[in-house]
Amino acid sequence: ACAVRGPHVAMLATPGMGHLIPLAELAKRLASRHGATATLITFASTASATQRAFLDSLPPAVTSLSLPPVDLSDLPRGAAIETLMSEECARSVPALTSILLDLKRSTGGRLAAFVADLFGADSLDAARAAGVRRRCIFFPSNLHALTLILHLPELDASVRCEFRDLPEPLRLPGCVPIPGPDILMPLQDKSDPCYRWMVHHGEKYRDADAILVNSFDAVEPGPAKILRQPADHRPAVYPIGPLIHAVGRRDDKDALCLEWLDRQPARSVIFVSFGSGGALPTEQMRELALGLELSGQRFLWVVRSPSYEGAVNDNYYDAESKKDPFAYLPEGFVDRITASGVGLVVPSWAPQTKVLAHAATGGFLTHCGWNSVLESLVYGVPMVAWPLYAEQKQNAVMLSDGVGAALRVPESKGREKIAATVREVMQGEGKGAAVRAKVAELQKAAAEGLRDGGAAAAALAEVVEGWTTTGGQEED
Numbered sequence: 001a002c003a004v005r006g007p008h009v010a011m012l013a014t015p016g017m018g019h020l021i022p023l024a025e026l027a028k029r030l031a032s033r034h035g036a037t038a039t040l041i042t043f044a045s046t047a048s049a050t051q052r053a054f055l056d057s058l059p060p061a062v063t064s065l066s067l068p069p070v071d072l073s074d075l076p077r078g079a080a081i082e083t084l085m086s087e088e089c090a091r092s093v094p095a096l097t098s099i100l101l102d103l104k105r106s107t108g109g110r111l112a113a114f115v116a117d118l119f120g121a122d123s124l125d126a127a128r129a130a131g132v133r134r135r136c137i138f139f140p141s142n143l144h145a146l147t148l149i150l151h152l153p154e155l156d157a158s159v160r161c162e163f164r165d166l167p168e169p170l171r172l173p174g175c176v177p178i179p180g181p182d183i184l185m186p187l188q189d190k191s192d193p194c195y196r197w198m199v200h201h202g203e204k205y206r207d208a209d210a211i212l213v214n215s216f217d218a219v220e221p222g223p224a225k226i227l228r229q230p231a232d233h234r235p236a237v238y239p240i241g242p243l244i245h246a247v248g249r250r251d252d253k254d255a256l257c258l259e260w261l262d263r264q265p266a267r268s269v270i271f272v273s274f275g276s277g278g279a280l281p282t283e284q285m286r287e288l289a290l291g292l293e294l295s296g297q298r299f300l301w302v303v304r305s306p307s308y309e310g311a312v313n314d315n316y317y318d319a320e321s322k323k324d325p326f327a328y329l330p331e332g333f334v335d336r337i338t339a340s341g342v343g344l345v346v347p348s349w350a351p352q353t354k355v356l357a358h359a360a361t362g363g364f365l366t367h368c369g370w371n372s373v374l375e376s377l378v379y380g381v382p383m384v385a386w387p388l389y390a391e392q393k394q395n396a397v398m399l400s401d402g403v404g405a406a407l408r409v410p411e412s413k414g415r416e417k418i419a420a421t422v423r424e425v426m427q428g429e430g431k432g433a434a435v436r437a438k439v440a441e442l443q444k445a446a447a448e449g450l451r452d453g454g455a456a457a458a459a460l461a462e463v464v465e466g467w468t469t470t471g472g473q474e475e476d
C-alpha cells in the first residue's frame, strides 16, 4: 500500500530572522500535525550564517531554497527596510513564478498552497500565475497591526495630516487607542516610499484567501473578537499563535549564557535584548548599562554595536554585529559586573528562547518585536518595553495600556527611570505585581489554545481543511 501523502506548501519568508523563525514554526506545525511538507523560500539578500544554521536545523519535512539575487542598486541609499523588502519581493515575482511551477511538477501535484509573509503580498501574483489555488498571508505580528494595515487604504484617504500629528490617539475597531507617534514606523512619514508600500500591502492583502496571524485571543481580545467574524471586505482571519521557536537541546554555543543562568537564583535575572536588528544610540547604551547596574537586579544583556545617526534598525540585514560592541560600554562596566557577578554581557546573539525558558529568568527588557513578546508570554516572563522601530511602539502600547503584560520605559530613557522600571517589573508590589499576574494568566491561555481542540489548533486545522478539500490545485 502506498503511504498517504499530505499537502505540500510553498512559503516565502521576507528578510529578517523575525520573519523566518515564525514561518518555519508554522511549517513545522503543518508537518507534525497535518502531515504536510513545506518548502521555505528565502531572499538572496539575507543569506547570513545565522540564517543558514537555522535553515539547516529544520526537520526533513521542511526544505529550503533561496531566490536568485535581484538588483536593488537603483534604490536610494538609506531606503527604509520595508521598502527594500517590498521591492525585493516585487522584483522577484518572475523568478518565484518559475520556482513555483518547478515545485508543482516535482511534488507531483501535491502543491496545495502558497503562504507569503507580511511584506510578500506581491508574491501572491506569482502563486496565481503558477496556478497555486490557495494563496495565504502569514502575518507574524499581531491583530492590532493587522487591523491597521487592513484599514490603511481608507485611512490614507481620510487622514490628511501625518499620523504623528494626530491630535487624538488612533481608534480602530476593537483596538487599544494608539497615539500618533507610536503608530507603525513606516507610516510616520507619508512622503517616504515605504508609506505607499504599506498602503499597497493593505490593498493587496484583500487578494489572499486567508490571513493567518501569529497571535491569540487573550493577549488582544478586542480585535480578536472583530477579526474572527467573517466580513465581505477582507479575507478570513485565523489567529493561530503563539508559534515560537521551539527550545532545542542545549549545545556548546549556549554554554556561556545558560551556565551563568544555572548559577543564579530562580526568577532573579532580567534578560535584555533588542531582537535580531535592534541597535541603540551610544548615549542610550550608556544609560542602559548604568540603569541596569543601578537597578540592583541581576541581568543578562545581548549587546549590539550602537546605531549611527539614530538608525535604530542598523543591524537588520545582518544579525552579527560587525564591530566589537563592548567597546561602547561605559568605562569599567564590564569589569565591575564581572567582579560582582551581578551581570553577564554577551555580544550580538543569545539563545533567546532557552534563556526565557530558564528558571533563573524573571523579566525581559525587550524591543517588543512580536516574536520576542510571544516567547516571553509562552514562558511566563513579564516585560519591560523599550520599543525601537517597525510596529514595536504600538506593541508596547497594547502591552502596557492594553492587556497589561509590560511596563514601558519612559521616553527620556535616563538611568534612574530605567532602573525604576526594571525594579518594578522584577519585584514591585504595585504595577509590577499586576504585570506578573497578567503574564502568568496569558501563559496559561497561550498553552490552552495550542492544545488539541484549542482555539489556535482549531483555526489552523480549518485553514488546512480549506487547502485539501478543494484538491488544492487549479487545472491548467
Ligand code: UDP
Binding pocket: 016, 017, 018, 019, 021, 245, 273, 274, 275, 276, 277, 278, 302, 348, 349, 350, 351, 352, 353, 368, 369, 370, 371, 372, 373, 375
Ligand atoms: N533572537 C535570538 N537571539 C538574539 C536575538 C533574537 O534568538 O540574540 C530571536 C528571538 O528569539 C526571536 C527573533 O530572533 O525569535 C527576533 O524576532 P522579533 O520579532 O522579536 O524581533 P526582530 O528581530 O524581528 O526585530
